[in-house]
Amino acid sequence: MLRSNYCGEVNLKQLGQEVNLSGWVNTWRDHGGVIFIDLRDRTGVVQLVFNPTTNKEVHAVAQSVRDEYVLNIKGIVEHRPEGTVNKNLSTGEIEIKVSSIEILNPSKALPFQIRDDINVAEEVRLQYRYLDLRRPKMFKNFNMRHKVSFLVRDYLDKQGFLEVETPILFKTTPEGARDYLVPSRVNPGEFYALPQSPQMLKQTLMISGFDKYFQIAKCFRDEDLRADRQPEFTQIDIEMSYISEEDIITLTEGLVSYVFKNALGRDIGAPFTRLTYEAAMDQYGTDKPDLRFALPLVNITEIAKNAEYKIFASIAAAGGIIKGLNAKKCGTFSRMEIDNLIEFVKTIGAKGMSWFKVENGKLESNLSKFFSEEIKTEMMKAFKAEEGDLILIIADKPAGANQALDHLRRHLGEKLSLIDKDKFVFEWVLEFPLFGWNEEEKRFDAMHHPFTSPKPEDMQYFDKEPGKMKARAYDLVLNGTELGGGSIRIHTRKIQEMMFKAIGITDEQAKDRFGFLLDAFEFGTPPHGGIAFGLDRLLMLMLKEGSLRDVIAFPKTQKAQCPLSGAPSFAEEKQLRDLHIKVVELPKKEDKNTEQV
RNA sequence: GGGGUCGUGGUGCAGCUGGUUCAGCACGUCUGCCUGUCACGCAGAAGGUCGCGGGUUCGAAUCCCGUCGACCCCGCCA
Numbered sequence: 033m034l035r036s037n038y039c040g041e042v043n044l045k046q047l048g049q050e051v052n053l054s055g056w057v058n059t060w061r062d063h064g065g066v067i068f069i070d071l072r073d074r075t076g077v078v079q080l081v082f083n084p085t086t087n088k089e090v091h092a093v094a095q096s097v098r099d100e101y102v103l104n105i106k107g108i109v110e111h112r113p114e115g116t117v118n119k120n121l122s123t124g125e126i127e128i129k130v131s132s133i134e135i136l137n138p139s140k141a142l143p144f145q146i147r148d149d150i151n152v153a154e155e156v157r158l159q160y161r162y163l164d165l166r167r168p169k170m171f172k173n174f175n176m177r178h179k180v181s182f183l184v185r186d187y188l189d190k191q192g193f194l195e196v197e198t199p200i201l202f203k204t205t206p207e208g209a210r211d212y213l214v215p216s217r218v219n220p221g222e223f224y225a226l227p228q229s230p231q232m233l234k235q236t237l238m239i240s241g242f243d244k245y246f247q248i249a250k251c252f253r254d255e256d257l258r259a260d261r262q263p264e265f266t267q268i269d270i271e272m273s274y275i276s277e278e279d280i281i282t283l284t285e286g287l288v289s290y291v292f293k294n295a296l297g298r299d300i301g302a303p304f305t306r307l308t309y310e311a312a313m314d315q316y317g318t319d320k321p322d323l324r325f326a327l328p329l330v331n332i333t334e335i336a337k338n339a340e341y342k343i344f345a346s347i348a349a350a351g352g353i354i355k356g357l358n359a360k361k362c363g364t365f366s367r368m369e370i371d372n373l374i375e376f377v378k379t380i381g382a383k384g385m386s387w388f389k390v391e392n393g394k395l396e397s398n399l400s401k402f403f404s405e406e407i408k409t410e411m412m413k414a415f416k417a418e419e420g421d422l423i424l425i426i427a428d429k430p431a432g433a434n435q436a437l438d439h440l441r442r443h444l445g446e447k448l449s450l451i452d453k454d455k456f457v458f459e460w461v462l463e464f465p466l467f468g469w470n471e472e473e474k475r476f477d478a479m480h481h482p483f484t485s486p487k488p489e490d491m492q493y494f495d496k497e498p499g500k501m502k503a504r505a506y507d508l509v510l511n512g513t514e515l516g517g518g519s520i521r522i523h524t525r526k527i528q529e530m531m532f533k534a535i536g537i538t539d540e541q542a543k544d545r546f547g548f549l550l551d552a553f554e555f556g557t558p559p560h561g562g563i564a565f566g567l568d569r570l571l572m573l574m575l576k577e578g579s580l581r582d583v584i585a586f587p588k589t590q591k592a593q594c595p596l597s598g599a600p601s602f603a604e605e606k607q608l609r610d611l612h613i614k615v616v617e618l619p620k621k622e623d624k625n626t627e628q629v
Numbered sequence: 630g631g632g633g634u635c636g637u638g639g640u641g642c643a644g645c646u647g648g649u650u651c652a653g654c655a656c657g658u659c660u661g662c663c664u665g666u667c668a669c670g671c672a673g674a675a676g677g678u679c680g681c682g683g684g685u686u687c688g689a690a691u692c693c694c695g696u697c698g699a700c701c702c703c704g705c706c707a
Contacts, residue, residue, distance in 0.1 A: 055673095065664030079667070099657090116665055124667090143656050144640055147668080151641055155699050208707040228707085253707040379633065381703060439702090468707090481707045535707090590700065 033103050034136075040076020041124050046109040050130065053078065054136070056166065057101045057406075058146065060094075068096045070145075071103060071128075074171045078123040080105060081131050093133045100139035100163075101147065106132045154581065158595040161586060173583050177571050179295050181248055184268055184567075186614035187290045191283065193244040193270070196237060198230040200250065205232075205323050206544055207482060207537075209253035212263075215611040221448075226264075229564060231481060232549050234271040235521055238560040239552045245271045248567060257590045259579045260513065260569060264588075268516070268570075271562030277506055280518055281460060281564050284508060292456065296574060298362050298457050304508075308463040317434035318354070319464070322442060322512025323457045325450035329437050331355045332425070335410045341402035343384075347427040355433050356386075356425035358415040359444055363389040363422050370422075376443055377426065382436035388423040395423065442512065453576065459509050466490070466501040467534065475536045480505045482531050484519040485561075508565060516565020523560060525553040 036052040058072035067082040083095040085228050097103065107130035118124035139244035143160050144152045148169040157164040164170060185195065204211045211225035227233075229251045234608035237245045257263065272279065285302035291402065292298045305323060315328045332355065337348035344354050359365075365373075374385045388395040388411075395408040395417070401412070415423050424440065426433045445451050465502045466486050476498050478484060486494070490501040504520035522528045528550060532542040542550065571583040581587040588594055 059667070059669090061666050061669050063664055063666065063669075064662065066666080067664090068669085070664055070667065077667090081665085083664075085664085113665070114666090118667060118707095121667080127665095141639065145657070145668090149668090153636090153640085153699065156640075205707095209705085231707095254707060256704085259701070259705085261706070379702065435703095478707050484707090589698090591698085595699095 033270055039071050039073045039078040040122050042078050042126060042128070044111075044125055047126065048109065050106060050108055050131075052104070053080075053128065054102070054104045054475055056139075057097055057099055057103060059099070060097055066182060066515060067091060069097060069103075071105070072166075074175075076122050076168075079118075079121075079127040080107065081127050082130055082133075086129070087131065089131055092161070093135065094130070097135065098139065098141075100142060100166075102136040102139070102609050104134045104136050105130050107483070154579075155589065155595055158581070158587070158589065161356065161596045165585065166291060170582070171577050173529070173571070174585065176295060176575060177567075177583060180291055180567070180571060182292045183294050184246075184248065184287065185339075187287050188244075188246045188270070191244070191286075193246045194242055196245055197247060198227070198233040198249065200226055202227045202233075203545075206324055207478070207535075207545075209255050212252045212254050213452050215460065215613055217610050217612075220612040228253050228268060231483065231564075232546065234269060234484065235549065235560065235564060236552060238271055238273045239555065239557045241273075241558075243273045243482045245269075249564075255590075257588065257592060260572065262568065262580050262587055263592050263597065264583060265580070265584075266567040267564045268567050269564045270518070271560060273558040273560040275520075275559075275561055277462075277504060277520060277561070280520075281377070281506060284563055284565075288458065288508075291570075292472040292574070299351065299454065300428055300458060302458075302462055304458040306460045306462055309461055310463065311365055312461050313434060316441065317436075317438035318512075318605050319399075319461055319507065320509040320512060320514045321438075321459070322445065323459055324452055324455050324511055325445045327357055327359075327441050327445060327450060329355055329434075330414050330442065332411055332414050333415060335407060336403075336425070336427075339403045339407050341386075341399060341537070344386075344427050347429075350429075352427055352429050353433050354425060355414070355428040356423055357441060357444075358417055358526070359422040359424060360418075361420050362444075363391065363420040365389075365422055373424065373440065373443075377436045377440050380436045380439045381432055382425075382426050382428060385436075385440075386425040387428070387577075388425075390417045390419055390421045392424070393419065441484070455511070456573070457511055458515075461507040461509060462505075464500070464503045464505045464507070466503040467498050470498065473536070478531070478535055479503065480517065480519055480538075482530070482535060483521045485522045485527070486531075494530055494534065505562070506563070508563070510570070513569055513573060515569055516563055518561065518563025520559070520561035523553060525550050528553060 034052065035054045037046065039053055042051055047407070055070055055071040055073040058077050060069040061068040065084055069080040069082070070077040071080055082091045084091040105128065106130040109126050110129050112125060112127050142163060143156060144150055144163070146163060146166045149168055201214060201224040204213065204223060206226065209228050211228065214224040214226065216222045216224060230247060230249050234245050247269045249267050250264055251267050252264050254263060285304060289300055289302045290557055292300045309319055312321050314331065315321070317329050331353060333348050333353045336344050336354040339345070348354060351616045370387055379383050386397070389399045390402065390412065395403065395412060400408070417423055426436050465479050466484065469478040470477045480503055485504045487502045487504055493500045505517060506519070507517040508515045522531060529542065555615065568580045568583055572580055575583060577583060586594060586596060593599065
């Protein structure tokens with residue numbers, strides 16, 4: 033072992049003793065005579081001192097050293113001289129008088145400095161990820177990641193859960209996200225799929241009597257990336273038998289509280305707020321509202337549709353809604369600031385936005401002539417509008433208006449500093465619809481997934497009005513980010529078949545895709561349910577990072593590439609032949625898109 | 630598939646109403662000086678076909694078209 037201590041852990045306890053340290057040159061300061069080197073490892077830095085009068089040879093080596101050289105040194109731990117103590121360092125009271133030094137490996141000049149406060153393009157950071165990960169902040173992130181995984185295992189183990197691994201090479205399931213396919217060499221023309229989640233297998237484990245299962249599971253979805261979406265990500269996946277919604281909610285609250293308490297020292301105040309899907313959509317325009325701040329949405333369709341403003345009337349008549357929010361005290365906004373807000377909602381897909389300022393107790397704007405005094409008074413009441421407020425209104429189809437207002441609400445929350453960034457506000461969203469209407473396919477889709485149990489009291493609507501049915505599902509939301517969701521599952525063949533039928537899956541397709549699960553349901557399947565939540569997202573929020581990439585060691589860019597390794601890349605002809613795959617040019621465009629046959 | 634922002638020495642940025650204060654600033658690198666600094670300091674130096682291709686023009690980092698890439702968003706993500 034080339035060290036007796038970690039750099040950041042040398043302190044007054046070793047005073048007068050010889051220590052053996054290894055690490056990187058964080059910074060070096062040559063004063064012509066004395067040289068200081070801050071030696072760094074994952075625990076922190078310690079100051080090495082080289083004095084030419086006490087050891088000329090060692091001093092000469094120190095002179096040749098540069099940033100990120102890897103050193104091994106021996107030296108005596110000494111008190112720093114009066115007045116030179118550095119309170120910002122854990123090792124700031126001591127320094128090492130070096131008696132021997134070996135350069136284990138030099139380093140080229142760096143593409144960027146190994147510091148927390150760098151401002152470097154993400155592309156460059158990912159290309160040199162090994163350097164990026166040397167930064168203390170990154171180590172802190174991954175230390176936290178380790179800790180959280182450990183705490184999850186610890187908590188669930190204490191609750192009697194069994195961690196079971198499920199296969200990465202699995203079966204394609206056309207429902208849901210696009211699959212990553214893996215060709216089978218020994219079965220020409222056939223493909224595995226990487227799992228989008230271990231959903232069916234964890235249910236199978238319930239049928240097998242494992243009773244309480246969990247897994248910190250890798251999941252894969254071949255969809256376009258976002259700041260909070262990577263093609264491969266990690267889920268804390270949980271399933272239990274003989275339970276109701278309340279059991280999962282209680283377990284999850286206990287787990288999350290345990291993790292926050294032991295990883296961050298924070299009490300997060302379980303039980304969490306609960307709201308229904310309907311209330312969430314109504315008040316915030318989203319099924320994952322950020323409850324760190326208020327700024328609720330107000331539906332004024334019934335009031336505003338009667339105004340002489342044709343746009344409102346026609347949208348309301350076509351089944352749209354007129355909805356808005358009250359930006360308190362924003363009546364001082366300039367025309368340009370308001371125009372910027374309008375531009376902002378347009379990028380979200382809104383066609384426009386109306387606004388009113390409250391001036392002299394009245395609603396004033398370029399549109400006010402279209403609104404009678406009576407309507408304006410009612411609108412003010414609805415928005416609880418006071419002098420100096422700014423009312424912003426969007427009229428559109430419900431989904432479009434809600435989406436734009438949700439973004440606007442969050443945008444204003446940031447802009448007006450309404451959000452306490454130190455807070456962690458959790459909530460449960462309940463009473464989800466079982467189905468969502470798929471306009472493109474002109475049929476219903478499972479809103480959650482097709483294994484979600486309907487509420488028993490809604491069974492009567494299965495044939496006639498599936499859109500009315502509610503699911504036994506629950507989503508966990510933290511600070512406006514969906515952390516995870518789950519449900520009580522269907523556990524009988526009959527209801528599962530009804531479900532498939534409702535979303536347009538034929539008996540044949542069901543048998544081909546999910547046949548084993550349907551069969552298994554007939555061999556004594558216990559009622560069961562579970563939850564899955566994103567470990568990466570949880571960490572992103574705990575660490576207050578803006579991107580998943582800062583909590584994933586080797587993440588992908590928005591084009592799903594790895595700048596470090598260059599993946600994905602072309603395969604050798606022989607590999608393709610073994611896999612019975614031929615890459616051909618797509619006939620359509622003259623670009624280099626290819627397809628596999 | 631669509632929209633937005635961006636691309637200038639190793640890194641981050643300025644310049645972008647076209648023309649020797651237009652190739653500049655900061656950090657980094659290199660050389661020299663400096664015995665108590667800790668983002669040490671001081672002096673000097675090297676380093677860029679301004680993402681790539683085409684066009685307009687007497688002249689393009691600057692204007693136009695295309696293309697590639699990064700990031701953010703929409704679609705998509707049960």
